[in-house]
Amino acid sequence: MKTTFIALALLAVPSMMWAQDENEINIDAQIRARAEYRNGYQSLRGESAQPASFINERARLGIGYQRGDGLSAKISMQQVGVWGANPQIDKAGRIMMNEAWGQLRFGEGFFAKLGRQILSYDDERIFGALDWNVAGRSHDALKLGYEKDMHKLHLILAYNQNDENKLGTKFNTGGQPYKYMQTLWYHYGNNENPLGLSLLLANIGYEAGTGEGDTKYMQTLGTHVTYRPERFDLQASAYYQTGKLDGSTMNVSAGWLVLTLVLSPTTNGNSTWPTTT
Numbered sequence: 001m002k003t004t005f006i007a008l009a010l011l012a013v014p015s016m017m018w019a020q021d022e023n024e025i026n027i028d029a030q031i032r033a034r035a036e037y038r039n040g041y042q043s044l045r046g047e048s049a050q051p052a053s054f055i056n057e058r059a060r061l062g063i064g065y066q067r068g069d070g071l072s073a074k075i076s077m078q079q080v081g082v083w084g085a086n087p088q089i090d091k092a093g094r095i096m097m098n099e100a101w102g103q104l105r106f107g108e109g110f111f112a113k114l115g116r117q118i119l120s121y122d123d124e125r126i127f128g129a130l131d132w133n134v135a136g137r138s139h140d141a142l143k144l145g146y147e148k149d150m151h152k153l154h155l156i157l158a159y160n161q162n163d164e165n166k167l168g169t170k171f172n173t174g175g176q177p178y179k180y181m182q183t184l185w186y187h188y189g190n191n192e193n194p195l196g197l198s199l200l201l202a203n204i205g206y207e208a209g210t211g212e213g214d215t216k217y218m219q220t221l222g223t224h225v226t227y228r229p230e231r232f233d234l235q236a237s238a239y240y241q242t243g244k245l246d247g248s249t250m251n252v253s254a255g256w257l258v259l260t261l262v263l264s265p266t267t268n269g270n271s272t273w274p275t276t277t
Contacts, residue, residue, distance in 0.1 A: 022067060022068025022069070023065070023066070023067055023068070024065070024066045024067075025063070025064070025065055025066075026062075026063070026064040026065075026066075027061075027062070027063050027064075028061075028062045028064075029060065029061050029062075030058065030059070030060040030061075031057070031058075031059050031060075032057065032058045032060075032134075033055060033056070033057040033083075034055065034056055034057075034134065035053070035054070035055045036052075036053065036054060036055075036056070037051060037052075037053045038051060038052040038053070039051040039052075054082050054083070055082065055083040056080065056081065056082050056083070056134045057080070057081065057082075057083065057134070058078060058079075058080045058134045058135070058136075059078060059079050059080075060076060060077070060078040060098060061076070061077050061078070062074060062075070062076035062077075062098075062099065063075050063076075070104055070105030070106065070111070071102075071103070071104055071105075072102070072103045072104075072105075073101065073102040073103065074099050074100070074101055075097070075099065075100050076097070076098040076099035076100070077095050077096070077097055077098065078095070078096055078097075078098045078135070078136075079094065079095050079096065080096070080134045080135045096135070097116055098116070098118075098136060098138055099115075099116055099117060099118060099138060100115050100116045101113055101114060101115030101116060101117045102114055102115055108148065109146050109147050109148030110144075110145070110146050111144075111145050111146075111147070112142070112143070112144050112145075113142070113143040113144075113145070114142050114143075115140070116138050116139070116140050117138060117139060117141060117143065118136070118137070118138050118139075119138075119139050119141070119143075119156065119183075121185055121198070121200065121224075122187075122198050122200075122224035122237070123224060123235065123237060125224075125237060125239070125256075125258075126200060126202065126220060126222075126239065127183070127202075139156075139158060139176070139181075140158060140160065140176065141156050141157060141158040141181065142156070142157045142158070143155070143156050143157075144157075149190075150188055150189060150190055150193065151186075151187075151188060152185075152186065152187040152188075153184075153185070153186050153187075154183075154184070154185045154186075155182075155183070155184055156181065156182070156183040156184075156185075157181070157182055158176075158178070158180065158181040158182075159179070159180060159181075160175065160176045160178065160179050160180075161179075162175065170207065171207040172207070177206070177246075178204045178205060178206055179205050179206065179207045179215055180203075180204070180205030180215065180217075181202070181203070181204050181205070182202070182203045183200070183201070183202040183203070184200070184201045184202075185198065185199070185200050185201075186198065186199045186200075187199075189226075194227055194228045194229045195225075195226070195227055196225065196226040196227075196228070197223065197224075197225050197226075198223060198224040198225075199222075199223050200220070200221065200222055200223070200224070200239075201219070201220075201221045202219065202220045202221075203217055203218075203219050204217065204218050204219075204220070205217045206218070206244070206246050206247030207247055208244070208247035208248060208249070215247070216243070216244035216247045216248065216249070217243050217244060218241060218242070218243035218244055218245065218246070218252055219241065219242050219243045220239060220240070220241050221239065221240055222237065222238050222239030222240060222256075223237070223238055223239075224236075224237045225237075231263070232261060232262060232263050233260075233261070233262035234259075234260070234261055234262075235258075235259070235260040235261075235262075236257075236258070236259050236260075237256070237257070237258050238255075238256070238257045239255070239256045240254070240255045240256075241253070241254045241255075
């Protein structure tokens with residue numbers, strides 16, 4: 001049996017905000033420690049093996065800036081690790097950049113967002129913050145978008161390299177898992193409309209082989225539909241993948257379909273607590 005027992009979760013999430021005229025600065029901090037006991041997690045435990053237990057921790061500090069003319073930016077730094085992994089006198093502590101982006105909004109709903117950013121869409125099955133993981137997940141990318149009324153359209157572009165190479169563009173995966181990424185996401189609906197519809201098309205390029213520019217691509221396309229009247233929440237997702245698997249020569253042909261219904265009992269017209277079936 002695959003089991004994971006989580007004993008300790010979020011400890012503190014304070015936040016502060018300063019505003020002056022049309023300028024606004026937000027500072028948020030998070031310290032999250034989590035204890036886990038694993039006894040057959042992801043793979044069956046052998047008879048002679050012992051269960052694992054540990055405490056991991058994430059310390060995150062974020063500073064956000066927003067100006068009235070549509071300019072905004074955020075820097076979020078974090079340090080993650082397991083208690084006891086680093087020495088008490090540590091001279092090589094590593095601080096990672098979780099977010100570091102700038103965004104500029106234009107007239108009529110257009111915007112551009114550049115830098116390290118979190119990509120979170122729909123039910124996060126394809127693109128998500130991965131916040132259950134102690135380190136989370138972020139991407140180095142350019143996002144071009146349009147958001148107005150009932151329509152949202154995002155184009156995400158990414159190109160990754162290991163270093164400032166003098167010759168060649170061979171990408172040895174070690175940081176981001178992919179070399180190229182082009183994603184188009186469209187959403188119809190808003191919080192006032194019970195019906196929501198999303199369409200997604202992602203083309204991911206993985207470096208393969210030892211030759212220069214030997215890149216294999218995998219495509220993911222699908223839809224996520226939500227219907228949320230007052231009494232229940234209905235969600236349906238369907239995706240299909242084709243192309244090559246993670247830079248190998250193996251062909252991919254896979255589909256995925258899920259249907260979720262959340263019932264919300266009401267008392268005098270007011271929603272109480274949800275039940276998932």
